[in-house]
Amino acid sequence: xxxxxxLFLLFLxxxxxxxxxxxxxxxxxxxxxxxxxxxxxxxxxxxxxxxIDNILNKINTIKIRSLxxxxxxxxxxxxxxxxxxxxxxDSYIKYGKETKQNVEISPFPGFLPVKxxxxxxxxxxxxxxxxxxxxxxxxxDIEEMIKMTRKEAIKFSEKGNYVMRKIETxxxxxxxxAGLSCRGTCLQLALSCDIRISSDKADFxxxxxxxxxxxxxxxxxxxxxxxxxxxxxxxxxxxxYLESKEALKYGLVNAxxxxxxxxxxxxxxxxxxxxxxxxxxxxxxxxxxxxxxxxIDKAILIEEKLxxxxxxxxxxxVNMENFLKKxx
Numbered sequence: 001x002x003x004x005x006x007l008f009l010l011f012l013x014x015x016x017x018x019x020x021x022x023x024x025x026x027x028x029x030x031x032x033x034x035x036x037x038x039x040x041x042x043x044x045x046x047x048x049x050x051x052i053d054n055i056l057n058k059i060n061t062i063k064i065r066s067l068x069x070x071x072x073x074x075x076x077x078x079x080x081x082x083x084x085x086x087x088x089x090d091s092y093i094k095y096g097k098e099t100k101q102n103v104e105i106s107p108f109p110g111f112l113p114v115k116x117x118x119x120x121x122x123x124x125x126x127x128x129x130x131x132x133x134x135x136x137x138x139x140x141d142i143e144e145m146i147k148m149t150r151k152e153a154i155k156f157s158e159k160g161n162y163v164m165r166k167i168e169t170x171x172x173x174x175x176x177x178a179g180l181s182c183r184g185t186c187l188q189l190a191l192s193c194d195i196r197i198s199s200d201k202a203d204f205x206x207x208x209x210x211x212x213x214x215x216x217x218x219x220x221x222x223x224x225x226x227x228x229x230x231x232x233x234x235x236x237x238x239x240x241y242l243e244s245k246e247a248l249k250y251g252l253v254n255a256x257x258x259x260x261x262x263x264x265x266x267x268x269x270x271x272x273x274x275x276x277x278x279x280x281x282x283x284x285x286x287x288x289x290x291x292x293x294x295x296i297d298k299a300i301l302i303e304e305k306l307x308x309x310x311x312x313x314x315x316x317x318v319n320m321e322n323f324l325k326k327x328x
Contacts, residue, residue, distance in 0.1 A: 022048065025055045030065040031270045033263075044185040044217075045144045046156065049163045056163075061171040065278060066270035069167075069193060070263060071186065072179030092119050102259075104201075142211060153216075160185070160217035164192040169289060171282050173273055177262045178202040178253070183241060188215060191222035194285065196252065197266060198244050199259040204252055205241030225292065226252060277315045283307070 024035045034055055044052075059067065089105055096103030104120040148156060167174055167189070176193035178186075183205045190196050190204075198204075206215045206223065214220065215236065224232040227250050235242070247253045257265045273281065283306040291299030310316050 023051045023055060025058075027064060028267070030063065030274045031267060032059050032064040032067045033070060034067060035070045044160070044189065046159060049159050053163050053166065056166055056170065062278070064172060065274035065281075066172055067170065067174045068177065068263070068266045068270060069174060069189070070177045070266070071182070071189075072177055072199075072259065072262060089119075092121070096121070145213070153213075157216035160188070164188060164218050167192040169286075171285075172278070173270075173281065173285065175266045175269055177266050178204070179259055179262065183207055184215075185217060188217040188219040188222070191219065191226065195254050195269060197255045197257060197262060197269075198247065198253045199262055200244050200256050201259065202244045202247070202253075203241045204244075204247045205239065206236050207239040207241070209236065210239040226250075277310075277313075277319055279313050279315055280310050283310055 022037050024037060026033050026035070034052070092103050092105070095101070101121055145153065145156065173195065174193040176190045176196045178190060178196065178198035180199070180201055182190055182198070182202055184207060187204050187206055206219050208215050208219075215223075220232070220236060223235065226232075227235070231250060234240070242250065242252065244253065244256050248256055255265070287299075287303045287306045290302050294302065
């Protein structure tokens with residue numbers, strides 16, 4: 001299907017993105033939302049990792065009960081290489097909103113360098129525009145890595161692992177939204193999160209071996225723990241990918257929703273989390289993460305201690321009293 005064929009290159013036009021903050025953080029009640037305003041298919045370089053780290057440091061995890069990392073990318077934020085193509089993009093996006101149809105803009109052709117756009121309405125190609133611009137493609141993490149020595153590569157991996165581990169052990173639950181292609185560093189970011197939801201257009205993979213390297217931000221470890229070693233090795237060794245339905249089948253994502261509903265669904269999950277004891281959730285997360293590193297006997301001991309710690313909080317007393325009163 002032509003729609004799936006071109007998802008591999010969807011939204012690679014990073015040098016033509018309009019001027020806007022690459023990372024934005026906002027709060028809605030007890031929910032924090034970290035919006036990544038560039039196509040994550042292009043990778044995370046050192047600056048992006050540092051920016052994410054800085055945002056995490058500023059989040060008040062007492063006030064904020066859940067963090068959503070939103071990687072959906074709006075095609076309306078793309079600039080074309082010429083006026084005619086930009087007008088075409090704008091007109092089709094406007095048409096989609098007015099008629100409530102799903103309009104997508106995809107780079108064309110299915111190989112590099114990108115030389116134009118396909119316009120899809122409800123998954124069907126309705127327009128092809130050739131631009132002739134061969135200088136659109138950019139991949140920040142590869143551009144940075146290609147110049148690295150062995151020592152510099154290890155430092156880069158350490159920085160990536162530090163940020164991913166920080167997300168994985170963050171005191172509050174982290175929900176990841178995958179809008180489109182979720183590969184390479186994007187998938188490694190997703191694997192660090194507690195809950196992953198995706199659109200039906202998303203796909204997931206670690207193609208690093210095709211660049212002559214391997215996943216370096218914990219991807220080899222987390223993917224094997226989630227999918228099992230067999231499927232993880234197949235994906236990593238081949239540089240292949242799973243479509244959203246396959247990712248759901250293997251437990252890589254928790255649920256699939258239409259693209260325009262993803263953020264609302266993530267907020268619903270966050271709101272349900274926010275109704276419960278923050279301390280109990282924090283301890284539950286720690287018990288799961290720490291217990292997975294141990295055999296079952298040691299893992300149970302970790303759980304017992306964290307379970308007992310909950311009884312030193314006022315929340316436990318109030319919530320249990322309220323539960324009894326409600327049922328009486």
